[in-house]
Amino acid sequence: MQIIKNDCAFVVEVDVFFADDKSPNYGQSSGQRLENNRARERVAxxxxxxxxxxxxLWKAAKPGDPSWESPWGPGRPGWHIECSAMSAHYLDFQI
Structure with a gap:
């Protein structure tokens, strides 16, 4: 996957994470700034x-959850997959 090759995402076990610090325009579409985020406020x-x-970006399947095959194993798109599409547009790279 190109986003991983570009070092804008990383794999941990079966999950694939978007590296927000690689996006200089993070939050541009929402008007939010990365430095204003407060970690641990809503979830651990x-x-x-x-x-x-x-x-x-990609979350490992839990037993009983709907899932699809991927290069990392069965799973599903992360809830914020739409954010990665927006970030990909601003970073001008291919997912």
């Missing part, structure tokens, strides 16, 4: 992330 920070703002 996943210690596997490089940065608390990193988000899941």
């Amino acid at each position: 920070v996943d210690s596997r992330k490089h940065n608390p703002a990193d988000f899941v």
Whole structure:
């Protein structure tokens, strides 16, 4: 996957995370700034992330969940997959 080759995403076990610090225009579409994010306010920070703002592009399947095959194993798109599409546009790279 090109986004991983470009070092804008990373794999941990079966999950694939978007590296938010690779996006100089993070939050441009929403008007939010990365430095204004408050980690651990809504959910616990996943210690596997490089940065608390990193988000899941591909999430490993849990038993009973709908899932699809991928190069990393069965899973599903992360809830913020639309954010990665917007970031890919601003970073001008191929997913």
